[in-house]
Amino acid sequence: MKSPASDIVFAAISPARAVDEIAAQVRAMVADGRLKPGDRLPSERELSLRLNVSRNTLREALRTLEHAGLIEMRKGASGGAFVRSGDAGAIVTGMSDLYHLGAITPQQLTEVRLWLSELVVRIACERATAQDFAALDANVAAATRAHEAGRFDERQKLHREFHVILARATQNPILAVTMESVMGVFGQFIEKIGPSENPFTLPSRKRFLKHLNERDADAAVAEMSKHLKRLHSQYLARWNEMAAAA
DSSP states (O other): OOOBOTTSOOOOOOGGGHHHHHHHHHHHHHHTTSSOTTOBOOOHHHHHHHHTOOHHHHHHHHHHHHHTTSEEEEOSTTOEEEEOOOOSHHHHHHHHHHHHTTSSOHHHHHHHHHHHHHHHHHHHHHHOOHHHHHHHHHHHHHHHHHHHTTOHHHHHHHHHHHHHHHHHTTTOHHHHHHHHHHHHHHHHHHHHHOOOOOTTHHHHHHHHHHHHHTTOHHHHHHHHHHHHHHHHHHHHHHHHHHHHHO
16 A cells, blocks of 8 residues: 655645635646555645645545545545546546436437447457457356346346447447446436336347457447347337326
């Protein structure tokens, strides 16, 4: 575990914009490399003294940074505020908030999933490794078991994870994070419209994986697009029924 960043100089700030200024200082230190993933910030007591703010103000600033996905708060004797490694958490949270506020509609969500999937499939056909193929096969096998056991929630989660695994096979973290964010919000959409019979996803997965293994991008895209369009039509029909009833 890394020691507290006691050698970093924090500047005293004005009380009027204390929370924003604390967050801005930490962001700037991450941006220029003075704070790196895994580094622990000084203790609350030490930081509040250096910044000339109350502990309550400091805690509010740390909560802001935690919600933004920049730091994580750990409990215990070896706990404190740590700079996080990059992940999709903050993006998923932001996109989820936009969805719940109505800035992202179900139609837009399904539309972007189609566009993004076509790009992901084409790149994955070129770059997927043996490990990626193994992960995709394992996902389909697990989803098959969940389907046969009637475990809807598990099956749906595995179906969404398939798209995230596929996006990681592009070897591009931006694509992977974007897909993870879209699928995270899509999971909330599915949860809202409720369970349904879906006998065509697993057969489509097997046909898709055959094309992917053969590196046939056109056939793989065609199979994925056909499947998603059918699925999305079903989802949106149910969503519109719910909206009409409400």
